[in-house]
Amino acid sequence: MADQNLLDVVIIGYGPVGQSLSILLGERGYDVAVFDRWPALYPLPRAVFHDHEIRRVFHAMGIGEDVESISQPSATYQWFNADWKTLVEIDWSAESISDGPVGYLFNQPSLEALLDRKAKSLPNVSVNQGWEAVELRQLPDCCEVVLKQGRMTDGTWLTTGETRTVRARYVVGADGANSFVRRSLGVTFEDLGFQEDWLVIDLKPNEGVKLDVPDIGQWCNPARPTTMVPGGPGYRRWEFMRLPHETLEDLQKPEKVWELLSPWVGPDRATLVRYAVYTFRSLIAETWRKSRVLLAGDAAHQMPPFMGQGMCSGLRDTWNLAWRLDLVLKGIASADLLDGYTPERRPQVRAVIDASIAMGKVVCISDPQEAAQRDEAYLSGQVPALPPFPGLTDGLIRxxxxxxxxxxxxxxxxxxxxxxxxxxxxxxxxxxxxxxxxxxxxxxxxxxxxxxxxxxxxxxxxxxxxxxxxxxxxxxxxxxxxxxxxxxxxxxxxxxxxxxxxxxxxxxxxxxxxxxxxxxxxxxxxxxxxxxxxxxxxxxxxxxx
CATH class of the missing domain: 3.40.30.120 (Glutaredoxin)
Known part of the structure; x- marks a missing residue:
């Protein structure tokens, strides 16, 4: 089936990045269709942090107050050594340049539900879940995307046999780390060299349970590097690094999960929401645009989570793209305006990835002697303060x-x-x-x-x-x-x-x-x-x- 109407933008991927771009373009009056392989929103937590800049973006989308209702202001982000001596403090509770604290913690399924409701309320935004992009063609004046429908059967995605073809002036790939759009373009990732496996655990403490745990912190203990953060109001998250002698299978056994959590909480005091092993990577696409097709979010970059900037960076992509596409689609600016997207976004994201890697190298030390040397450097004040958050260094600036x-x-x-x-x-x-x-x-x-x-x-x-x-x-x-x-x-x-x-x-x-x-x-x-x-x-x- 071929759709006859020419859309302004087709978005592949309906996570927070695809949802946000569909809202930002839909509210500007453009005909947008967004497609996602999965028939329903992903129900489990992933990202837990957004910063003051992204808070402004949420307000611009008209959901600021709703997002604040599912978020909590961050406390000071603390890094401890094995003996709980403070190595680093980053005051995410301080007043930001954007009015309000630097950071906020939230529950991603709750955020996605808000974004989903907003996107589906816009009459010119068509949300199509359960449709996988399988072919992408660039023509002189538009793009064609071929999609096939599928549904979940016994936990497996199976095609129904139905296909459709849609046409749009521009296509944006917001389809995650394994992006079909990026692969279709032949765009490669630059590997910046960081790779570690971590077990991520989300749980919900029982009513009235108060846990004796740092509000938001890194325990830089070489015996088991550990992250402890809120997962949004009413939730907690732990992340444990896989040690060299452990297998992925070892970490994913329920008894191992509770063993790792046992210093802080047991199954009688909380309910597991989910646990999974993630490989933290540092990857960045060589280019984020080829003619009428652009990349955003994890399709364009992946980073370790130690600065909490993965989702934030993806939303900055959409915020940058939205105003550029607005001027181009109106015919006010030529398509050359889109040439500035990669030069603006890539260096800023690269700087954030580099900072995240540097912070990760502080945390991910499992050798006791190396950890002792690190502790001495930080406790004696030999390590310089973190640089300020990077701005734009290319593109549309004086x-x-x-x-x-x-x-x-x-x-x-x-x-x-x-x-x-x-x-x-x-x-x-x-x-x-x-x-x-x-x-x-x-x-x-x-x-x-x-x-x-x-x-x-x-x-x-x-x-x-x-x-x-x-x-x-x-x-x-x-x-x-x-x-x-x-x-x-x-x-x-x-x-x-x-x-x-x-x-x-x-x-x-x-x-x-x-x-x-x-x-x-x-x-x-x-x-x-x-x-x-x-x-x-x-x-x-x-x-x-």
Missing amino acids: ADQNSAIGGIGGQLCVHGQVRNDGEVMRYDDAMPNGFHVIALDADPDLYLDEQARKVLALIGAQTIGITHDESRVAAGRVLFDVSGKYEAFFNEHGAKALIVRPDYYVFGAVGSLTELSGLVGMLAAGLALKAGHGAGQDCLASAQA
Whole structure:
């Protein structure tokens, strides 16, 4: 069966990454179809952490308050040696640049249920579960995806024999580590060298049970490196590294699971939710785009879990892709805009993987002598502090302000509470998502020339002032900076105005408002803007012939 209509985007994979991209594109009005091999959502926990940046993305999808109801703010992330002496502390409970704590813990099935409900509520998003992609073809003006239907029978996926073909202007592979889309493109993974087997256990303590365990921590004990974290409200997770003498089969016996948990909890005090052995890897695809097909999430990268950034990185992919596809599908920008996706996302993810590997090497030491040397280095202060979270270092940022050289371009922009016309709210709730021109203590509209205004109107940009000076407030035009965070951010970077992208990263800044129109011109040059709106009609006509 061949579907005759030409979709805007087909997404292969319906985990959190595919779900989120379908929402972000669906809410922008695009015709999206998402397909997943499995007939139902995966019911067991996997990811447990999202950070402050991803919290903003959830709010942008309209599910922020729902996600907060199934999450809990993180405590300080602590790393202990075998004697429970603190080696490292990362304060994930501290105030972040995005307003609120750095991190949050959640239960993935609960999150996926929220994302699923939101995606299926959008009339232009078609969710198709139980359909496996088996063939992908790129034509001059669109893509064709051949799918076959299947169902679960006695725990095995079996095809029903029904097939269908769908056509779309773009295809995104969000189909996980064994991605069919990536393999179809012939894209290879670069192996960054980390590989360890860990037993992951999720359980639910019985009502009223309080466990004597660090809230969120790594026990860097060479006898058994161990991770202990919340699994979202009401859940706990342990992860145990496989030791050199153990087999995978050894770790997956129920009696072994309870033996490992016995210092903290027994079967009389908690119920096992699931346990499984995972191989933590460090892999990154060589490219994330080939013409009309793009990769996102685990299809493009995999990393050790020690920074909690696996799912977060996948959601950053979708957040980056959504605004690019928006401008391309509207015909405002040429497809060249998509060329910036890999150069932006890959270096940032590579830096996160490298940091995760470095942290993993601290944890995954099973030799007592090596562990003693590590402990001495950390306890004596010989180890430098962790570097700040990486920004963007390529792509659509002002080149001479690149975050790689300490500039503001590519840094995540500040977010906080503002007051507008007497009402205090999140800045993101006060202003619709998109490109933002923000000026300190002034209305930026007063400093834009006609050409800059045309560019900003074309891309749907917002212009707004923000101030911590009550005398400069103007309802709807210059908002009051409730916490003073914006004023501090601008002053730190010597900025009087800046342009923020739809994914909350700073394009660039100016030190004088008279330079603002020039900054808009730089943005326009980087956006590959074009006249008119493409429609893909040639592909549709040939498909119907």
